[in-house]
Amino acid sequence: MSETLICTLLLRQWRGERGTYHLVTIAGESADTLAMHERMTRLELGSRRGFSSVKVMASIGGTRWKTSVFPQKGRTEWVLLVSKKVMRAEDLSEGDMLTAELELL
Template sequence: MNESISAALPLQHWQGDRGTYHLVTFAGAEAEALAAHAAMQRLELGRRRGFGSLKSDARIGETRWKTSLFPQHGQSEWVLLVGRKVMRAEGLAPGDEVDVSVTPV
């Protein structure tokens, strides 16, 4: 069950207590598919990963990286952090719509 999940999502800017973060949020059918992957992993491994995260490979444009997705609001949304290296490599700015693909591993 290592299928890619793709979507065009807005790149969001979030200012936290410990710094500035850039992220995209998967919702709807994409979030349901990610929640199903997380449930399968719990069944296979018998436990959850930290913060309920889901290990995955991510891709925006030509840039690929290994990361984790984090559930929000139960599991109705999943957040993918986008680092500065990815933003620079792809010429991204907050508010840009990005084509992102994730493959749970």
């Protein structure tokens, strides 16, 4: 049985050399849970996933997709990228508060 996190998060924009991305930052107890899940998976498999990411099934509103979350700042924060497809489907824009459900895989 997998664990599910439900977080209310601020959608923000990040501009990089390769384009503009929309993302949410996961912190606090949810970030601690993600870090523990990553450690347990690493112990179980004997190796770590790319960039120490954690696979999740993400849901925002009625949109659900399989993706990964990535650690930031020594695993005290994690980032979930939100694609343009999800933003259009859920009518989201920068600065919106959203509720994300993350099923840890």
